Amino acid sequence: MSATRVLVLNSGSSSVKYQLLDMRDSSRLAVGLVERIGEEGSRLRHTPQGGGPREWTGPIADHDAALKAVAEELSKDGLGLDSPELAAIGHRVVHGGKTFTEPTVIDEAVLAEIERLIPVAPLHNPANLTGIRTARALRPDLPQVAVFDTAFHTTMPESAARYAIDVETADAHRIRRYGFHGTSHAYVSRATAELLGKSPEEVNVIVLHLGNGASASAVRGGRCVDTSMGLTPLEGLVMGTRSGDMDPAVIFHLMRVGKMSTDEIDTLLNKKSGLIGLCGDNDMREIRRRVDEGDEQAKLAFDIYIHRLKKYIGAYYAVLGRVDAIAFTAGVGENAASVREAAVAGLQSLGLAVDDALNAVRSDEPRLISPADARVAVAVVPTDEELEIATQTYALVEESN
Numbered sequence: 562m563s564a565t566r567v568l569v570l571n572s573g574s575s576s577v578k579y580q581l582l583d584m585r586d587s588s589r590l591a592v593g594l595v596e597r598i599g600e601e602g603s604r605l606r607h608t609p610q611g612g613g614p615r616e617w618t619g620p621i622a623d624h625d626a627a628l629k630a631v632a633e634e635l636s637k638d639g640l641g642l643d644s645p646e647l648a649a650i651g652h653r654v655v656h657g658g659k660t661f662t663e664p665t666v667i668d669e670a671v672l673a674e675i676e677r678l679i680p681v682a683p684l685h686n687p688a689n690l691t692g693i694r695t696a697r698a699l700r701p702d703l704p705q706v707a708v709f710d711t712a713f714h715t716t717m718p719e720s721a722a723r724y725a726i727d728v729e730t731a732d733a734h735r736i737r738r739y740g741f742h743g744t745s746h747a748y749v750s751r752a753t754a755e756l757l758g759k760s761p762e763e764v765n766v767i768v769l770h771l772g773n774g775a776s777a778s779a780v781r782g783g784r785c786v787d788t789s790m791g792l793t794p795l796e797g798l799v800m801g802t803r804s805g806d807m808d809p810a811v812i813f814h815l816m817r818v819g820k821m822s823t824d825e826i827d828t829l830l831n832k833k834s835g836l837i838g839l840c841g842d843n844d845m846r847e848i849r850r851r852v853d854e855g856d857e858q859a860k861l862a863f864d865i866y867i868h869r870l871k872k873y874i875g876a877y878y879a880v881l882g883r884v885d886a887i888a889f890t891a892g893v894g895e896n897a898a899s900v901r902e903a904a905v906a907g908l909q910s911l912g913l914a915v916d917d918a919l920n921a922v923r924s925d926e927p928r929l930i931s932p933a934d935a936r937v938a939v940a941v942v943p944t945d946e947e948l949e950i951a952t953q954t955y956a957l958v959e960e961s962n
C-alpha cells in the first residue's frame with residue numbers, strides 16, 4: 562500500500578501544533594499541541610482518533626525535544642514518524658515573500674530563502690525554520706513541504722500590492738503588501754464556490770477570516786486580487802489585540818510627543834490594541850455578553866470592529882465589481898451570528914442580507930445564511946488550514962512520485 566499519511570506541523574516560537582491526517586478520507590489520526598517550549602510548565606496535549614486527550618507535563622527545552630515528544634506520543638498509537646505509511650510532512654510557513662507562490666518541497670535552497678525573509682517576518686519565520694530543521698533531522702529521507710501563508714496572495718496585482726511610497730525605498734527593503742492567512746482564504750474561497758455548486762473560476766468571493774487575527778480578501782475567479790493584511794499581519798481589520806488600519810503618523814506622534822520607543826509602540830499596536838485595547842476583552846463571546854448587559858465600552862469596541870468590517874466589504878465589492886458570495890470564517894466568523902448580522906446590516910442595496918433563522922443555526926458545516934432570493938450569497942464556511950496544508954503537501958508529493 563502506498564503511503565497516505567501527512568503530518569502537518571505549525572511551529573511557533575514556543576509552541577508546536579500538529580495533526581496527522583490520512584489523505585484517503587482526510588480523517589485526523591491524531592491532533593495535538595506542545596506549549597511553553599523552553600519555558601516553565603511545558604506541556605503536550607495529544608488526542609488520537611477516537612480516543613480521549615493525553616496530557617504530559619514536564620521540561621521540553623526546545624523544538625527538537627518537542628518533536629521527539631510528539632513522535633513518541635504518535636508511536637504509542639502505532640502512528641510513529643518511522644512508519645512507511647507517512648508520505649510527507651507539511652509545514653506552515655508564515656512568510657514566503659514574493660518568491661514562493663506555491664507549496665514547495667524543502668531543500669537547502671528553500672531553507673536559505675525562508676531565512677532570507679526573516680527581516681520581513683522576524684517573529685514567525687525563525688520558529689517555522691526551527692520546526693522544519695528539526696523535522697528534517699528526524700526523517701531526512703522524507704519529503705517535507707513548505708506551505709506559505711502569503712502564497713495565495715501573490716496573485717494580487719501591483720496596484721493592490723504596492724504601498725504609495727517611494728519605489729526605490731520600498732524595493733530596497735522589500736516593503737509591499739504580502740497578506741497572510743492565505744491558506745485559509747484559499748480553502749474558504751474554494752469551499753464557498755463548491756457550496757454554490759460552481760467552480761472557483763466562475764465566482765467572485767469576499768472572504769472574511771475573523772479569528773483573533775482577522776483579514777479580508779477579494780477573490781476573483783479563484784485568484785486573490787486584494788487582501789487586508791500587508792507587510793505584516795498588523796494592517797486591515799480591527800483584531801483581538803491588533804489595531805489594524807491607522808494613520809501611520811500616529812507612530813511619529815507616539816515617538817515625538819508620547820516619548821515611546823519603537824518596541825513599546827510595536828507592543829502597543831500588536832498586543833494592546835484592537836478589541837482588547839478598546840474594551841479590555843478580546844474574546845467576542847465576552848464582548849457580546851457585556852454588550853447585552855448594556856456595557857458602553859464593549860458596545861463601542863463592537864461598533865468600531867463592525868464599522869471597519871463594513872468598510873472592507875464595501876471596498877472589496879468595488880474592487881470585484883460583481884460579488885457572488887461573502888464567506889465568514891474562523892472563530893468569530895463561524896460562531897458570532899451577531900457579528901455577521903451587523904456586518905451586512907443596511908447593505909440591502911448591495912444585494913446583501915442575512916436570514917435571521919438561518920444565521921442563528923449552529924453547525925460545523927458550510928452553509929448559506931442569506932435569504933433564498935438574495936442577489937449575493939452570504940455563507941458561513943468553517944476554515945480548515947491543516948487539511949489545506951495536508952492536501953497541498955500530498956498533491957505535491959504525489960505529483961513528484
Ligand code: ADP
Pocket residue numbers: 771772773774801843844845846891892893896897
Ligand atoms: P486564531 O486562530 O486567530 O487564534 P480563532 O479562529 O480560533 O483564532 O478564533 C478565536 C476567537 O474566536 C476567540 O478569540 C473568540 O473571540 C472567537 N470565538 C470563538 N468561539 C466563539 C463563539 N462561540 N462566539 C463568538 N466568538 C467566538
